Amino acid sequence: MDEFFTQLRDDHSDFYKGSLDDRVKSSDPMLLFQKWYKEAYEKNCAEPHKMVVSTIGSDGRPSSRIVYIKEVLEEGFVFYTNYDSQKGKEIAAYPEVSLLFYWDCLERQVRIQGKAEMAPGELSDDYFASRPRGSQIGAWASKQSEVISSREELDLAYLEIERRFEGQTIPRPPFWGGYLIRPTYFEFWQGRPSRLHDRICFERAQANTWTVTRKNP
Ligand SMILES: Cc1cc2nc3c(=O)[nH]c(=O)nc-3n(C[C@H](O)[C@H](O)[C@H](O)COP(=O)(O)O)c2cc1C
Secondary structure, eight states: OOHHHHHHHTOOOOOOSOOOOGGGGGSOHHHHHHHHHHHHHHTTOSOTTEEEEEEEOTTSOEEEEEEEEEEEOSSOEEEEEETTSHHHHHHHHOOEEEEEEEEGGGTEEEEEEEEEEEOOHHHHHHHHHHSOHHHHHHHHHOOTTSOOSOHHHHHHHHHHHHHHTTTSOOOOOTTEEEEEEEEEEEEEEEOOGGGOOEEEEEEEEETTEEEEEEOOO
């Protein structure tokens, strides 16, 4: 094998940046998430709001992509996208999704499962209105996830929308907005030395009660 890949395989670097004490089991998982999220900003982790969203297609095949999380509400997580995109269609048919955060600089991973629903229209309106004009035009111009013949087709679509809304406030496209994911499962993972990582899991039992377990690493 190429020496570079051999070195990668033999990388036995250790984790040492923190631990998850058993006392954390009495936490509210949403508050614990907020604490970790804040710490990721405080420690200047790269783009802490990046997360992987995985959806399931009608053929049972999972699909993952990165999006930016835009709100962490008491009831869940919000990201914005095109409702007619691949993920949008998959969520419409099967709203169970998985979210994944990885904060390298803290050696922390959070796995979340939950149900996605369209975010309230006013929330999406407010966020859309706050975006730069170019991004607003882009949201109208892109038929996200559809095949196009060339880059030129996209650039022309952008120019057409730019002309259409010249001198006007750009409204939110009806096919664009937020998804709110209400979590039903959290796993907080903290890297530890010798691969003896900490994993504390919260499974939603009833309305606001959670069954909490520690898993082997
Ligand atoms: C760093 C980063 C951030 C992204 N943020 C978003 C986002 O907030 N919303 C979005 O729709 N796509 C975002 N994308 C693009 C998605 O990864 C993806 O290409 C797009 O949403 C189409 O996905 P789909 O065809 O599976 O629906 C982002 C990509 C990267 C690399």
